[in-house]
Amino acid sequence: xxxxxxxxxxxxxxxxxxxxxxxxxxxxxxxxxxxxxxxxxxxxxxxxxxxxxxxxxxxxxxxxxxxxxxxxxxxxxxxxxxxxxxxxxxxxxxxxxxxxxxxxxxxxxxxxxxxxxxxxxxxxxxxxxxxxxxxxxxxxxxxxxxxxxxxxxxxxxxxxxxxxxxxxxxxxxxxxxxxxxxxxxxxxxxxxxxxxxxxxxxxxxxxxxxxxxxxxxxxxxxxxxxxxxxxxxxxxxxxxxxxxxxxxxxxxxxxxxxxxxxxxxxxxxxxxxxxxxxxxxxxxxxxxxxxxxxxxxxxxxxxxxxxxxxxxxxxxxxxxxxxxxxxxxxxxxxxxxxxxxxxxxxxxxxxxxxxxxxxxxxxxxxxxxxxxxxxxxxxxxxxxxxxxxxxxxxxxxxxxxxxxxxxxxxxxxxxxxxxxxxxxxxxxxxxxxxxxxxxxxxxxxxxxxxxxxxxxxxxxxxxxxxxxxxxxxxxxxxxxxxxxxxxxxxxxxxxxxxxxxxxxxxxxxxxxxxxxxxxxxxxxxxxxxxxxxxxxxxxxxxxxxxxxxxxxxxxxxxxxxxxxxxxxxxxxxxxxxxxxxxxxxxxxxxxxxxxxxxxxxxxxxxxxxxxxxxxxxxxxxxxxxxxxxxxxxxxxxxxxxxxxxxxxxxxxxxxxxxxxxxxxxxxxxxxxxxxxxxxxxxxxxxxxxxxxxxxxxxxxxxxxxxxxxxxxxxxxxxxxxxxxxxxxxxxxxxxxxxxxxxxxxxxxxxxxxxxxxxxxxxxxxxxxxxxxx
Numbered sequence: 071x072x073x074x075x076x077x078x079x080x081x082x083x084x085x086x087x088x089x090x091x092x093x094x095x096x097x098x099x100x101x102x103x104x105x106x107x108x109x110x111x112x113x114x115x116x117x118x119x120x121x122x123x124x125x126x127x128x129x130x131x132x133x134x135x136x137x138x139x140x141x142x143x144x145x146x147x148x149x150x151x152x153x154x155x156x157x158x159x160x161x162x163x164x165x166x167x168x169x170x171x172x173x174x175x176x177x178x179x180x181x182x183x184x185x186x187x188x189x190x191x192x193x194x195x196x197x198x199x200x201x202x203x204x205x206x207x208x209x210x211x212x213x214x215x216x217x218x219x220x221x222x223x224x225x226x227x228x229x230x231x232x233x234x235x236x237x238x239x240x241x242x243x244x245x246x247x248x249x250x251x252x253x254x255x256x257x258x259x260x261x262x263x264x265x266x267x268x269x270x271x272x273x274x275x276x277x278x279x280x281x282x283x284x285x286x287x288x289x290x291x292x293x294x295x296x297x298x299x300x301x302x303x304x305x306x307x308x309x310x311x312x313x314x315x316x317x318x319x320x321x322x323x324x325x326x327x328x329x330x331x332x333x334x335x336x337x338x339x340x341x342x343x344x345x346x347x348x349x350x351x352x353x354x355x356x357x358x359x360x361x362x363x364x365x366x367x368x369x370x371x372x373x374x375x376x377x378x379x380x381x382x383x384x385x386x387x388x389x390x391x392x393x394x395x396x397x398x399x400x401x402x403x404x405x406x407x408x409x410x411x412x413x414x415x416x417x418x419x420x421x422x423x424x425x426x427x428x429x430x431x432x433x434x435x436x437x438x439x440x441x442x443x444x445x446x447x448x449x450x451x452x453x454x455x456x457x458x459x460x461x462x463x464x465x466x467x468x469x470x471x472x473x474x475x476x477x478x479x480x481x482x483x484x485x486x487x488x489x490x491x492x493x494x495x496x497x498x499x500x501x502x503x504x505x506x507x508x509x510x511x512x513x514x515x516x517x518x519x520x521x522x523x524x525x526x527x528x529x530x531x532x533x534x535x536x537x538x539x540x541x542x543x544x545x546x547x548x549x550x551x552x553x554x555x556x557x558x559x560x561x562x563x564x565x566x567x568x569x570x571x572x573x574x575x576x577x578x579x580x581x582x583x584x585x586x587x588x589x590x591x592x593x594x595x596x597x598x599x600x601x602x603x604x605x606x607x608x609x610x611x612x613x614x615x616x617x618x619x620x621x622x623x624x625x626x627x628x629x630x631x632x633x634x635x636x637x638x639x640x641x642x643x644x645x646x647x648x649x650x651x652x653x654x655x656x657x658x659x660x661x662x663x664x665x666x667x668x669x670x671x672x673x674x675x676x677x678x679x680x681x682x683x684x685x686x687x688x689x690x691x692x693x694x695x696x697x698x699x700x701x702x703x704x705x706x707x708x709x710x711x712x713x714x715x716x717x718x719x720x721x722x723x724x725x726x727x728x729x730x731x732x733x734x735x736x737x738x739x740x741x742x743x744x745x746x747x748x749x750x751x752x753x754x755x756x757x758x759x760x761x762x763x764x765x766x767x768x769x770x771x772x773x774x775x776x777x778x779x780x781x782x783x784x785x786x787x788x789x790x791x792x793x794x795x796x797x798x799x800x801x802x803x804x805x806x807x808x809x810x811x812x813x814x815x816x817x818x819x820x821x822x823x824x825x826x827x828x829x830x831x832x833x834x835x836x837x838x839x840x841x842x843x
Contacts, residue, residue: 102228103586104212105562106266106569107579109179109235114227116190120214121222122152126168127159134200135170137325142170142207145264149211149593151220168193168210170203178202182268182327183233186210188225201327205232205266218589236522238485239568240269240331240539241561243553246276246342247363248544248709249309250553256322257550261558261596263326265565270323271397271539273333274311277341277360277368277751281310282332284386287347287379294342297359300708300747300794307709308359316390329393331449336380337433338403341368350376352407352414361708363545364751365402372408372417372433381440388444395464398437400450403430404753427457438462449485452477468541475526478534486522486538492564494556495543497703498601499625502690503675505555506546506705506716513625514602518563518577540564546704549711551597558598562587581626585665600672602626605633605661609679612652618679621650624663629671633661642668656680685736685833687728689718692828695725695778695814704827707795708747715797717743717827721750723760724817725778726828730810733775738803738834739784741771741815745824747794762818768792769819769826771800775807778814783807788817792824803834 102111126143128135139156146152154168173196176185184197184206193213195206209232213225241262243250250258259270274282280294296308311319323330341360344351351357352371360366370376387396405426408414414429423429431454438448438460449464452473459465464483467474474484490496490510497504497511522538540560547553562584566575581602591598602625609618622631631647632640635657642664653659660676677683694700698720706715720726752759764770766787773784784802819826 102213102226102230103216103583104209104230105580105583105587106566107574107583108209108230108232109183109571109574110231112229114189114229116227117224118188118190118192118227119222119224120152120154120168120193122154124152124154124168126154126156126170128156128169129171130158130160132172134172134203137200138195138203138207139168139170141204141326142168142211145211146214149215149590150223152214152222168195170195170207172197172200172203174198176202177231178233180233182237183231184209186228186230186232188213188228190227193225201268202233204263204327208264208266211264212586212590215590215593216586218592234266234569235571236535236537236568238269238537238539239267239565240271240485240487240537241267241557241564242271242273242333242487242539242541244273244276244542244544245281245311246273246279246335248548249279249281250550251309252311252315252319254550254553255319257596258553258557259319259323259326259328261561261594262328264590265561266569267561267565268328269537269539270328270330271333271541272330273335273543275333275335275342276339277362277366279308279310279359280342280346282316282334282387282390283310283312284383285313286382286386289346290343290383292346294346294359297342297361300361300749313386313390320391330391331393331395331397332387332391333397333399334380334383334387335399335401336437337370337372337430338368338401339366339399340370341366343370344368347379350379352411360751361747362749362751365404365753366751367404367406367753369403369405369407370433372414372429377433377436380437384437384440388441388446393446395447395449396441397466398434398448398450400430400434400454401452401468402753403453405430425457429457430454431457431460434463435460464536466539471524474535475524478527478531481534483534483536485536486520487541488520489541491516491520492538492540493543494540494560495545495547498556498560498599499604499606500690501601501604501606502688503604504601504690504703505552505713506548506703507552507556508546509701509703509718512560514560514563515577515625517560518567518575518580520564520567521572522568523572538564538568546702548705548709554597555599558591558596559584559587559602560599578628581628585669585671588671603629603663603672605631605663605672605675607659607661607675607677609677609684611655611684616655617652618655618657618684619650619652620659620679622647622659622661624672626663626671629663630666631661631663633659635659639674653679681835682832685835686830687731687832688830689716689828692718692726692728692831694720695723695727695816698723698725700726704746706744706746706797708749715744715829717746717829719746719825719827721748721752721825722755722758724819724826725760726815726831727778728813728815728831731813731833732810733807733813733833734809735835736807736833738801739773739786740799740801740832740834741786741828742797742799742830742832743771743826743828744797745792745794746827748823748825759821761821762816764818764820769817771826771828772816772818773802773804774814774816775811777812778816780814788819788826792819792826794824797829801834 184202197203291310295310296306348356465477632644768788783804786800
């Protein structure tokens with residue numbers, strides 16, 4: 071067996087080649103492009119070519135092998151164009167075949183493991199259980215799709231013994247904020263299975279929508295599944311999953327060895343439920359289904375009626391979802407309504423509960439005990455630790471990793487899901503072509519580097535770590551293409567973090583295997599992000615202004631960047647970027663990263679460098695002002711599903727800084743912006759929103775230099791008629807400035823109603839000819 075050290079060295083030598091095919095795609099070279107990387111793999115002599123004449127053999131009556139075989143056959147037909155029959159064979163031979171069989175003696179260390187062998191006679195997959203056979207098939211499929219070619223493929227000889235590091239390898243999808251069709255859910259489940267992820271955490275209820283049909287309480291979906299769009303009387307937005315659809319999805323997931331863990335939020339994030347049944351709430355009044363992202367005030371009541379209602383809901387949830395765990399949320403439940411309710415306070419006194427945090431613990435424990443009576447286990451976000459963690463609870467840590475550490479030390483099972491690292495609604499780069507999301511940049515490398523087990527835990531405490539999952543929150547991910555862009559290929563990084571032994575994980579090896587995965591994404595119609603390989607371009611003008619120095623970078627440091635300056639798209643023979651280069655103003659630079667075999671790894675990025683474009687800065691070039699946070703990139707309309715303009719916003723301060731811009735010869739400014747829906751549930755933070763004195767009814771954009779308290783050099787009245795989704799341009803001139811300055815642009819618009827946002831800032835030259843150069 072080749073040592074792990076030697077194998078890593080070999081893979082580094084093949085960085086970005088990634089098992090790409092030779093001429094015609096029939097022969098593969100290099101190390102196997104399997105993601106996640108197997109626990110043990112040794113390369114052997116020889117190879118085996120799978121052609122259209124091959125077959126997949128399984129022993130008669132081996133149902134697990136037959137299911138795995140049919141899954142492999144289907145995948146190969148769709149992605150390789152190989153239609154291989156599945157044959158029952160009492161004495162299958164590997165000669166000229168793919169053989170899949172259950173084997174109680176397979177030399178794997180634990181459940182879900184498998185053994186895969188390739189030699190000159192064929193391919194063999196063995197496992198002790200059905201999940202192991204399935205994951206062996208997934209690895210075989212990856213070996214058989216090393217490139218984007220169709221037809222015959224040669225696989226190098228190898229011996230693989232593989233098993234997962236953690237039993238909980240998860241992905242959470244938020245269907246409450248934005249609804250996905252059942253077909254979209256199934257596509258995501260397929261992708262999870264192909265990454266050996268086995269827990270789908272399905273966020274089904276929240277303030278903005280109740281998505282699960284509960285037959286006993288039809289208003290939960292008749293009313294709670296629909297909301298009015300922010301800022302208007304448009305068509306109601308929403309949708310829900312019928313119980314028949316849920317049963318179909320659960321069965322679909324189970325066939326791919328994925329357990330669906332439903333989340334029913336309580337005691338907070340309850341506004342949609344209270345909108346349907348006001349008596350569940352504390353005030354007894356009926357709110358609208360919320361349109362505000364964030365933290366809303368509505369809590370469930372704590373009386374016997376509400377507890378009984380939620381237990382009845384859990385009855386139907388347990389009937390639909392056979393998972394051991396049921397997630398009850400428990401996060402962001404601000405206690406204001408409980409604190410001012412005489413009925414709730416009386417209930418606390420009768421129960422002998424000292425404060426509202428302890429009341430939440432009691433509430434969660436009522437649900438935990440009820441689930442336990444039915445053979446289930448409760449899991450909740452780490453806020454359930456506050457007020458004393460209920461004895462029956464397991465904890466999902468999202469506010470960093472400390473919640474998991476604390477819970478594991480107390481003897482509770484934990485799942486790691488920390489923000490921001492494993493929150494896939496965070497952007498992947500600062501590029502202007504990234505879609506909407508949160509602006510805590512989480513690159514492919516940062517997700518890959520996540521370590522599930524904290525060194526602060528002892529070996530005994532670490533046994534309580536079930537695994538990890540990534541979360542896809544959808545406040546700003548309105549459509550499937552955005553969800554896919556957020557998930558892939560960071561899902562690959564997550565998969566390796568929770569499957570592969572820690573000492574076998576190496577980012578450069580991972581990057582070497584990734585291009586083959588991009589080909590599979592294209593075959594499967596997955597709209598993945600190329601952010602890790604995208605080329606960023608920056609230009610700096612000479613003092614004389616007659617030349618521009620252009621620097622090209624990419625997140626993947628070993629990627630080869632090729633570029634052109636003549637208007638053509640770069641190809642495998644184009645100039646390799648090695649250092650910044652000079653161009654004349656008016657030149658368009660096109661660039662893309664390439665694998666060693668000449669295959670592009672990303673879309674071509676192009677930029678024209680002239681006076682106008684270099685003096686124009688979009689949101690990605692702006693920073694937060696002192697004390698502020700450009701924390702969100704939001705779409706023009708909150709529920710837009712098509713690609714649309716996006717805006718980096720600071721909800722609390724409405725302020726943007728452009729660092730160290732030369733104002734030599736600049737006589738003014740033009741700002742392109744928009745009015746956005748101010749649909750944010752800020753709870754106690756609402757009082758922190760900065761209000762500034764305005765001189766006109768809609769407010770102004772003020773331009774200050776050096777700091778936001780520095781000299782104001784321009785003020786531009788904002789347009790009236792601030793309907794969300796409307797765009798505008800304002801401009802101003804100023805007296806001549808000199809030198810480089812930080813430029814601060816702040817809004818004095820009212821803090822009620824629409825939110826003013828900046829999309830692009832253009833500095834206007836005092837020399838007309840300069841702008842056209």
